[in-house]
Amino acid sequence: MAAFTYAPAIVLLPFVSFLVALFAGDRMPKGGALAGIAATGGSLLLSIWVTLTVAGFTGSSTSYNEFVYTWVAGVDSIALRFGLLLDPLSALMLLIVTLISFLVHIFSLGYMNDEGETGLPRYYAGLGLFTASMLGFVVANNLLMAFTFFELVGLCSYLLIGFWFREDGPPSAAKKAFLVTRFGDYFFLIGVVGILATFGTGLFAPIREGGDVVAQSFPALAEQAVVNGATEGIAMLDTIGMGAQAWFTVLGVLVLGGVIGKSAQFPLHTWLPDAMEGPTPVSALIHAATMVAAGVYLVARMYGFYAISPTALAIIALVGGFTALFAATMGVVKQEIKQVLAYSTISQYGYMMLALGSGGYVAAVFHLTTHAVFKALLFLGAGSVIIAMHHNENMWDMGGLKERMPVTYWTFLSGSLALAGIVPFAGFWSKDEVLYEALIHGLGSSGGLGPAYLVAYAMGLLAVFMTGFYTFRMVYLTFHGEPRSDIARDPVEVGWNVKGPLSVLGVLAATVGLINMKPVAELTGAHIDFLHAWLHGPDEGGWPAQLGTGLVRYEETLLHDVAGVSAGYPLGEIGTLLASALLSLALAVAGVLVARSLYGGAEPVEHTDKLGNAKTLLMHNYYQDEYQVWLATGFTYPVARAMDKFDQGVVDGVVNGVSSVSLFGSSRIRKIQSGVVSNYATLLTLGLVLLLVVFGISGGWF
Amino acid sequence: MAIPAEYYLLLSAAVFCIGLFGVLTRRNALIFLMSVELMLNAANINFVAFSLQHGNLTGQVFALFGMAIAAAEVAVGIGIILVLYRNFTDVDVTKATTMRW
Numbered sequence: 042m043a044a045f046t047y048a049p050a051i052v053l054l055p056f057v058s059f060l061v062a063l064f065a066g067d068r069m070p071k072g073g074a075l076a077g078i079a080a081t082g083g084s085l086l087l088s089i090w091v092t093l094t095v096a097g098f099t100g101s102s103t104s105y106n107e108f109v110y111t112w113v114a115g116v117d118s119i120a121l122r123f124g125l126l127l128d129p130l131s132a133l134m135l136l137i138v139t140l141i142s143f144l145v146h147i148f149s150l151g152y153m154n155d156e157g158e159t160g161l162p163r164y165y166a167g168l169g170l171f172t173a174s175m176l177g178f179v180v181a182n183n184l185l186m187a188f189t190f191f192e193l194v195g196l197c198s199y200l201l202i203g204f205w206f207r208e209d210g211p212p213s214a215a216k217k218a219f220l221v222t223r224f225g226d227y228f229f230l231i232g233v234v235g236i237l238a239t240f241g242t243g244l245f246a247p248i249r250e251g252g253d254v255v256a257q258s259f260p261a262l263a264e265q266a267v268v269n270g271a272t273e274g275i276a277m278l279d280t281i282g283m284g285a286q287a288w289f290t291v292l293g294v295l296v297l298g299g300v301i302g303k304s305a306q307f308p309l310h311t312w313l314p315d316a317m318e319g320p321t322p323v324s325a326l327i328h329a330a331t332m333v334a335a336g337v338y339l340v341a342r343m344y345g346f347y348a349i350s351p352t353a354l355a356i357i358a359l360v361g362g363f364t365a366l367f368a369a370t371m372g373v374v375k376q377e378i379k380q381v382l383a384y385s386t387i388s389q390y391g392y393m394m395l396a397l398g399s400g401g402y403v404a405a406v407f408h409l410t411t412h413a414v415f416k417a418l419l420f421l422g423a424g425s426v427i428i429a430m431h432h433n434e435n436m437w438d439m440g441g442l443k444e445r446m447p448v449t450y451w452t453f454l455s456g457s458l459a460l461a462g463i464v465p466f467a468g469f470w471s472k473d474e475v476l477y478e479a480l481i482h483g484l485g486s487s488g489g490l491g492p493a494y495l496v497a498y499a500m501g502l503l504a505v506f507m508t509g510f511y512t513f514r515m516v517y518l519t520f521h522g523e524p525r526s527d528i529a530r531d532p533v534e535v536g537w538n539v540k541g542p543l544s545v546l547g548v549l550a551a552t553v554g555l556i557n558m559k560p561v562a563e564l565t566g567a568h569i570d571f572l573h574a575w576l577h578g579p580d581e582g583g584w585p586a587q588l589g590t591g592l593v594r595y596e597e598t599l600l601h602d603v604a605g606v607s608a609g610y611p612l613g614e615i616g617t618l619l620a621s622a623l624l625s626l627a628l629a630v631a632g633v634l635v636a637r638s639l640y641g642g643a644e645p646v647e648h649t650d651k652l653g654n655a656k657t658l659l660m661h662n663y664y665q666d667e668y669q670v671w672l673a674t675g676f677t678y679p680v681a682r683a684m685d686k687f688d689q690g691v692v693d694g695v696v697n698g699v700s701s702v703s704l705f706g707s708s709r710i711r712k713i714q715s716g717v718v719s720n721y722a723t724l725l726t727l728g729l730v731l732l733l734v735v736f737g738i739s740g741g742w743f
Numbered sequence: 744m745a746i747p748a749e750y751y752l753l754l755s756a757a758v759f760c761i762g763l764f765g766v767l768t769r770r771n772a773l774i775f776l777m778s779v780e781l782m783l784n785a786a787n788i789n790f791v792a793f794s795l796q797h798g799n800l801t802g803q804v805f806a807l808f809g810m811a812i813a814a815a816e817v818a819v820g821i822g823i824i825l826v827l828y829r830n831f832t833d834v835d836v837t838k839a840t841t842m843r844w
Contacts, residue, residue: 716840718775722766 044087044094045105048125051087051135052176054080055142059169066162071154073165077146081172085139092132095584096575104128104584106182106246119185119237126182126245128590129575130406134179134338137413138331142172144542145326148421151539152322152428164204168326171197175331179338184243184259187339188233191299194332195222201327202319214318221312221669225302232295239275239292245342246588260345261589263289267349267603286350293346293353296339304336304390307364311665313387317379321427324379325420329386330413337393337409344402345589348599354398354606355493358479361394362497367663369507373514374649374659377434378423381515385460386416388504392475395501399494400606401478402595403573407557408475410572411467414553415459418546422453425539426519429532436515437647441524445532448540450520452547457516459550461509462629469626470554476501477559477621485609505625509632517640560622563615751792759785772827772834776820783813 058080062073069075090099097103108124115121146168153164174193181187196219203215236259237243244258265271266278266285281288300306305313316328327333340347340357347353365388372384389412396405427434429446443450459468479501483494524530557572568574577592578585585591600606610617639648649656661667713724737743758781765778787806794802824834831838 714843716843718836718839719767719770726763726767 044090044099045125045127047087048091048105048127048180049109051084051091051139052173052180054083054087055169055172055176057169059166059173062162062165062169066165071150072161073169074146074150074154074161077165077169077172078143080169081139081143081146084172084176085136085143088132088135088139091127092136095127095129095132103578104587106248106588108182108248119241119243121185121189122183123177123186124182124248125180126588127180128246128584128588129578130341130590131179133406133410133575134334135176137334137410138172138175138179141326141330141413141417142168142175144417144545145322145421147538148325148424148542149320149322151536152424153320155536155538156428160204164201164320167197167201167204168323171201171327171332175335178335182245182248184233184236184245184343186243187245187342188229188299191229191303191335191339192226194327194335195219195226195303198222198316198327198332201323202316204320204323205318211318214312214315218312218316221309222302225298225300225309227298228295229299229302232292232298235292235295239278239288246590249587258345258589260343263346264349264599264603289346290350290352293350294356296343297353297357300336300339300394301360302336303339304333304394305364305387306336306360306391306394307367308665308669310364310368310387311662311669314380314383314662317377317383321379321420321424324383325417325424329382329420330417333386333390334393334409334413337390337397337405340394340397341402341406341409344397344595345599347397348400348595349603351488351490351604351606354400354600354604355490356398357394358398358494358497361391361396361398362479362500363391364388365391365395365504366500366507367391369504369511371659371662372511373507374652374656375511376436378426378436378439378515378519379420379434381436381511382416382419382423385419385508385511388508389416389460391504392472392501395479395497396475399479399482399497400596400600400604401475401482402592403557403576404471404474404478406576407572408468408471410556411459411471411550411553414546415456415467415550418452418456418543418550419460421539421543421546422449422456425449425535425543426453428535428539430528431533433526433528436518438526439519439524439529440522440645441520441529442532443520446535448543449535452543452550453520454516455547455550457512459554461512461633462505462625463509463633464626465551465554467550467552467554469629470558470560472505473622473625474557474559476505476625477618480621481608481610481617482606484611485607487605487607490605502625502628506628506632509629510636511632513633513636514640517636518645521641522643522645560618563618745795748792748796751788755785755788755792758782758788770835770837772824772836775836776817776824779820780813780817783809783816 055077058073058076061069061076066073066076093099095103105125105127108122110123111120112123113121146165149164149168153161158164171194174190174197178187178190178194181190199215199219202218203212205211206215233243240259240262242256242259242262244256245260247254247258247261248256262275263285266275267289270285275285278285278288283291302309313328313333317324319328347357368384368387368391372381372388375381375384389408393405393408393412396402396408423434425446426439426442426449429442429449430439455466459466462469462472476498479494479498483491483498485491486494555569557570559570559573562568562570573592580593585593612620639645649660652659658664713720762778762781762783762785765774765781769775769778787809790802790806790809792802794800794806827836827839828834
């Protein structure tokens with residue numbers, strides 16, 4: 042219980058470090074870095090405490106869902122209230138965010154301070170504000186608060202991408218990231234308003250006092266409306282004239298707009314590769330491990346709402362599967378190390394969406410966890426390489442760094458094996474589970490859902506090969522062979538503050554998959570799928586009954602009974618599991634071997650020309666930027682100009698016309714005010730005579 | 744043998760019209776003022792005539808008030824004409840047109 046009392050401090054500590062860095066960073070050693078490290082370290086410790094409490098190690102209470110602060114009180118309407126929802130999902134995410142943020146702060150000492158960058162207080166203030174906003178988003182117990190912090194992390198992303206604002210690229214990339222994600226957030230905002238108008242609440246989980254529900258949550262209300270037809274109190278449905286499920290699908294898809302923007306899913310993924318203009322620790326923290334995860338986390342957070350709509354699930358799965366493959370193909374031809382990682386990030390978030398869409402809630406959370414670790418590791422490793430290479434990111438100028446920077450090499454290799462999905466590194470277990478869930482639900486679900494899942498699964502499976510290939514193309518080009526430039530022959534030495542975080546994450550990337558070794562658990566019958574148990578909760582009572590965010594409810598009640606997602610095992614349960622695992626492993630290994638044969642030599646050469654026209658297509662990222670720019674300049678701009686013409690011509694024209702008629706009229710009429718008294722007297726007399734005549738005629742005097 | 748009221752009214756209308764004619768045609772401010780006096784006194788004649796007709800003294804009292812007001816008006820009017828003369832070195836009412844738009 043006590044841990045929950047201090048839980049707001051998890052969010053507030055980085056916020057304090059933001060204030061300290063902003064206002065006192067100039068006068069502090071290391072430009073405010075130490076405050077950030079202390080704050081995120083404190084948040085990490087508190088998060089561990091909260092996690093232990095949620096797990097039940099420190100007492101009986103295992104969840105928390107309360108409002109702590111009313112920001113804007115509404116009269117007979119919705120209030121903007123900040124509240125904390127602490128359940129296994131948010132506790133896990135708290136751990137991930139605070140851990141990565143802590144390590145990135147330490148790494149920044151090496152990447153920013155030791156490189157003699159200026160503007161460090163601004164940098165650490167940005168990191169602090171970002172961490173605070175992200176943690177606020179994670180613990181948010183209602184949609185309005187989540188939206189607020191969702192926007193705040195977007196702002197921090199903008200500020201940090203544009204950190205080197207005196208160069209040409211970063212400000213432009215920052216604006217692009219801001220605008221593209223804002224485009225998605227626009228739909229999210231409509232969705233939030235729609236959900237609040239429909240249900241009158243944005244709560245993710247019901248608030249209880251002494252066992253009674255005092256404030257119901259919107260996923261629960263939606264479930265009642267769909268399952269029992271209990272639509273009283275949802276007046277919106279009559280206004281809209283749609284069925285409950287159809288309307289909830291519309292709302293879910295609107296919210297999904299924000300998710301697609303923030304998690305860089307097709308077609309709003311174009312900002313993420315450009316965001317690599319920011320400092321590399323920022324890329325690791327924001328554009329790989331945490332902020333990009335916010336979209337996926339949001340879907341997981343309100344999974345009860347999506348799980349009642351098969352259409353929304355199919356859309357999520359297809360978008361995810363397509364993005365996974367689409368981004369992976371672009372990663373194959375990139376020359377900058379960070380670009381490869383950026384496309385790989387997009388691709389991996391595609392896997393998480395695929396898992397969420399195809400009913401693999403645990404798989405998605407698992408992949409989110411492992412990906413946060415190994416992708417942060419890869420980005421920090423790339424950062425280390427970039428320090429060594431004097432900020433040259435082109436992989437064709439590297440080579441042979443293996444002997445010269447062994448710590449970076451071995452940790453990077455650990456992350457790469459995890460990314461490629463090679464057993465027993467983290468990515469294997471999670472990616473395998475994602476694909477397995479998509480496969481069995483694709484085989485078992487009836488109607489259009491099954492084929493949709495199978496298509497998404499096929500794309501995800503193909504992307505496994507690509508992932509293995511581009512990952513090890515990157516490793517071979519960067520670390521193996523002979524050095525291809527003078528800098529690569531004599532790289533700069535990196536310090537402890539770079540090697541330390543790399544080592545921690547390197548060990549984690551190799552081991553974090555052990556928290557949910559589903560194939561081993563199924564084979565041996567041992568209960569070692571800890572993450573599954575963690576998200577499943579106790580069978581009776583406890584937080585799943587309290588909050589309704591447990592796995593039993595999601596999987597058995599909603600997905601199976603309402604959405605019609607069911608599993609099919611053509612080879613038996615264990616057989617299908619092993620076949621799926623072996624298939625994805627074989628593809629990943631094949632990808633690695635192809636990369637080795639093409640780029641593993643001492644003097645690798647470019648093979649991209651063999652792709653022919655496809656190379657041009659891939660190098661231009663499928664012309665995604667071009668068509669989006671065309672949408673803006675070729676379509677939106679003329680439409681806006683036409684609207685402007687209408688506004689200036691017709692709307693303003695009427696107003697201006699009225700006033701010019703009045704001006705003209707009065708300029709003529711004022712002439713009778715001549716200033717000559719006799720004229721006035723004449724007018725008076727004429728008026729009197731006229732009146733008399735009128736009275737005379739109407740009175741019948743004549 | 745009382746004179747019928749119609750004759751008084753005709754007299755008053757004639758005096759009023761003379762005054763009105765003066766106001767409309769003359770340009771000298773003093774003549775202007777005199778014409779206004781004529782119109783006022785035309786009204787006074789009406790008051791007195793109707794008072795006699797109805798045997799009611801109220802009209803005669805009002806005629807006294809009218810004369811008092813006419814005296815006051817002349818005082819103010821002469822003052823205005825003096826200022827007019829100082830500013831425009833003339834008492835022509837059509838010259839003083841600086842207050843228009």
